[in-house]
Each structure stands twice: as structure tokens, then as C-alpha cells.
Amino acid sequence: MTRPVHQLSLWLILLTMAGFVPVLETTAVEPDPSVLHVAFVTSAFKGINKADAVAAFSVWAEQLARNRDISVKAVVTAHADAGALGRAIRAKKADLIAVSGLEFLHIRTAVPIDPLYIGTRQGSPFFRLLLLVRQDAAIDDVHGLAGHEVLLQSQGPMTGPREWLDIIIHKSGLPQGSVRAKDVVKASDSILPVFFGKHVACVATEESFRAMVELNPQVGRTLRVLRKSPPLALAIICIRRDYREFRREAIEEMGALQGTLRGQQILALLRYNEMIPFDEEKLATTRALLKAHLAVCRATQAPEPMEKTHE
Numbered sequence: 001m002t003r004p005v006h007q008l009s010l011w012l013i014l015l016t017m018a019g020f021v022p023v024l025e026t027t028a029v030e031p032d033p034s035v036l037h038v039a040f041v042t043s044a045f046k047g048i049n050k051a052d053a054v055a056a057f058s059v060w061a062e063q064l065a066r067n068r069d070i071s072v073k074a075v076v077t078a079h080a081d082a083g084a085l086g087r088a089i090r091a092k093k094a095d096l097i098a099v100s101g102l103e104f105l106h107i108r109t110a111v112p113i114d115p116l117y118i119g120t121r122q123g124s125p126f127f128r129l130l131l132l133v134r135q136d137a138a139i140d141d142v143h144g145l146a147g148h149e150v151l152l153q154s155q156g157p158m159t160g161p162r163e164w165l166d167i168i169i170h171k172s173g174l175p176q177g178s179v180r181a182k183d184v185v186k187a188s189d190s191i192l193p194v195f196f197g198k199h200v201a202c203v204a205t206e207e208s209f210r211a212m213v214e215l216n217p218q219v220g221r222t223l224r225v226l227r228k229s230p231p232l233a234l235a236i237i238c239i240r241r242d243y244r245e246f247r248r249e250a251i252e253e254m255g256a257l258q259g260t261l262r263g264q265q266i267l268a269l270l271r272y273n274e275m276i277p278f279d280e281e282k283l284a285t286t287r288a289l290l291k292a293h294l295a296v297c298r299a300t301q302a303p304e305p306m307e308k309t310h311e
Contacts, residue, residue: 034070034071034072034073034245034246035072035073035074035075036061036064036072036073036074036075036095036096036245036246036250037074037075037077037088037092037093037094037095037096038057038060038061038074038075038076038077038094038095038096038097039076039077039078039079039085039088039089039093039094039095039096039097039098040053040057040076040077040078040079040085040097040098040099041078041079041080041081041082041084041085041098041099041100041103042078042079042080043081043099043100043103043159044098044099044100044103044119044234044235044236045098045235045270045271046127046153046159046205046208047186047187047205047208047271048269048270048271050078052269052270053078053269053270054076054078055269056266056269056270057074057076058074058076059262059265059266059269060074060253060254060257060263060266061073061074061076062074063253063260063262063263063266064246064249064250064253067253068246068249068252068253070246070249072246077093077094081103082099082100082103082104082106082107085097085099085103085107086107086110086111089111089112089113089240090111092240092242092243094240095239095240095243095250096237096238096239096240096243096250096254097113097237097238097239097240098235098236098237098238099235099236099238100159100160100233100234100235100236101118101232101233101234101235101236101283101286102159102160102163102232102233102286102289102290103159104233104236104238104283105283105286105287105290106290112240112241112242113238113239113240113241114238114239114240114241115236115237115238115278116237116238116239116251116254116255116277116278117236117237117254117255117275117276117277117278118233118234118235118236118237118275118276118277118278118279118282119234119235119236119237119270119272119274119275120234120272120273120274120275120276121207121234121271121272121273122273123273124231125233125234125276125282126231126232126233126234126282126285127160127205127206127207127231127232127234128205128206128228128229128230128231128232129160129161129164129203129204129205129206129228129229129232130203130204130205130206130209130225130227130228130229131150131165131168131201131202131203131225131226131227131228132191132194132201132202132203132204132209132223132224132225132226133194133200133201133223133224133226134194134195134197134200134222134223134224135221135222135223135224137200137201139200139201139226141172141226142168142169142172142174142226142227143172143174144200145169145174145179145200145201146174146178146179147178147179148179148180148199148200148201149179149180149181149182149199150165150179150180150181150182150199150200150201150202150203151181151182151184151189151190151193151194151199151201151202151203152165152181152182152183152184152190152202152203153184153185153186153187153189153190153191153202153203153204153205153208154183154184154185154203160229160232160289161183161203162181162183163289163290163293164203164229164289164293165179165181165203166293166296166297167289167292167293167296168227170296170299170300176300176302187204187205187208187209187211187212188212190202190203190204191204191208191209191212191219191223194223195218195219195222195223201226206228209223229289230285230288230289231285232285232286232289233282233283233285233286234272235270235272236278237254237275237278239251254275255275255277257274257275258273258274258275
């Protein structure tokens with residue numbers, strides 16, 4: 001027989017007074033995870049598929065949440081250049097940031113970022129560029145490039161190759177525009193056309209050239225180095241200055257990457273060995289190249305690259 005409602009209420013009051021509090025089953029509602037905006041410029045990871053870089057940072061964010069016991073998910077965005085990245089930083093859509101050394105120097109005074117780490121490859125935080133020509137080409141110095149097109153293993157302005165070539169050409173005394181340049185992303189698209197005689201010269205990273213020579217020693221016998229750049233800084237990992245929520249956890253987790261197997265796998269995806277603490281002195285040669293290139297722009301009345309970054 002069904003008890004009246006008032007009788008059920010009386011039993012509930014008596015049980016509560018006796019210390020028997022009924023437990024009601026509820027479904028726990030997990031709070032929405034906080035969003036950590038991870039942003040990078042594609043030039044920070046030369047020769048790497050953009051999807052691989054996005055995947056690497058996504059896995060890193062999962063590791064951050066698990067290891068630090070925090071509720072956070074990553075939104076990973078790849079930007080074509082530092083101008084786009086700068087706008088994202090100002091809009092607070094970039095918290096943890098990866099950018100090439102040259103781009104970092106160009107935007108650091110325009111946006112609120114703090115450098116944390118420098119990536120290293122084979123124990124070095126630097127890369128070098130090579131100006132390559134065919135062995136059988138009648139090109140003994142930069143003047144021999146006049147009237148020709150040079151292929152650049154590049155990912156746009158302020159990534160190194162174009163700026164370095166501009167400096168070389170200007171110092172040689174060649175007229176502005178006497179040497180054409182064309183950006184290509186892949187090392188093979190810059191080196192192989194010279195190897196097969198379709199172009200006379202290219203600019204590629206020393207690492208890319210060595211890898212290609214290992215695959216095909218004939219490349220090393222066919223091409224020669226006309227010029228070699230100073231050492232330039234690889235990727236700089238930064239954090240937005242006014243990002244606070246998981247600042248300490250993100251900084252510590254990024255610095256601990258090389259200490260775990262999963263972290264080493266993430267670095268391998270990005271083609272880095274480790275992240276070392278940021279050191280201003282390691283930017284000296286990169287800073288000198290930036291200064292020299294800005295001087296060339298002013299001397300030739302060419303527009304300074306990425307001026308919109310500072311808007």
C-alpha cells in the first residue's frame with residue numbers, strides 16, 4: 001500500500017534527526033577545461049609538415065594536463081608569418097608561442113612576449129644557410145648571379161634566406177633587382193633544380209644539403225658552396241606576458257620535454273633534440289643579420305618587411 005506523502009516526509013525527517021542522511025545519486029559535472037592557445041609560425045619548424053607540428057603541440061598539451069593534473073585543452077594554430085602571429089598575441093589568441101629567431105627579434109618590442117627556451121638540433125641552437133651553385137657554372141662570386149633567378153628554401157619574409165641574399169647582393173655592389181629570387185618551401189625544390197641544371201643557384205640550409213648529399217653523393221659532387229651564412233638562431237619558445245592561468249605549469253612542462261620518452265617523441269616530431277633555457281647572447285649573430293638587412297632596406301629605399309606587425 002502506498003504511504004501518504006505527509007507520512008513519507010515524516011519518515012525522512014526522523015531518519016535525518018537520527019543521523020541517517022539519505023544519499024541521492026547524482027552525475028558529477030566536469031567543468032569545461034580552460035583553453036591554452038598554442039601558436040607557431042611555420043618557419044620555426046623548417047622542413048616539417050604543418051600537420052605534424054600541430055599534432056606535436058596537441059600531444060604536448062595532453063601531457064601537460066595529465067602530468068600537472070589540470071583541466072586544460074589546447075587550441076593549436078599555425079600562422080604563415082610573424083605579422084599574423086603578432087595580431088593573434090594582441091588579441092590574446094596566442095599564449096604559448098614558437099617563432100624563428102629572426103622573427104622573434106623583429107616582433108619582440110611590438111608584442112608582449114617573454115622568451116623561455118631555444119630549440120636545439122644535434123646539440124646546437126643554430127642553423128646555417130648555404131648559397132649553392134653548380135660546379136660547372138662559370139660563377140666565381142656573387143656578381144655571376146646577375147640576371148639569374150636564385151631559389152630560396154624559405155617560408156616567407158624574416159625567415160633568413162631572402163634577408164641574407166639581399167645583404168650579399170647589396171654588399172657586392174650589384175644593382176637592385178639584378179638578381180631575382182623565388183621562395184620554395186621544400187629543400188628538394190631548391191636544391192634539385194640546380195642539381196639538374198634548370199637553375200644556376202639556390203639558398204638552402206646546411207642541414208638540408210647534408211641530408212641530400214647522404215641520400216645521393218652525386219649532389220655533393222655537382223654542387224659547391226659559394227657563400228655560407230653566420231649561425232642563425234632556431235626556434236624560440238615564448239609565453240604571452242599577461243598569460244597567467246597555467247603559466248608556471250606550461251613553462252615547467254615545456255622545459256621538461258627531453259626528460260621523458262613522450263617528450264622526446266614530441267621533440268622528434270618537431271625535429272628538435274631539446275629545449276634549452278633562453279640566452280640573449282645566442283641571438284647576437286641573428287641580431288646582426290637583422291640589423292644589416294634593415295640597413296639594406298633603407299639604403300635601397302625598399303619597404304621594411306612585416307611593417308604591419310607593429311600596427
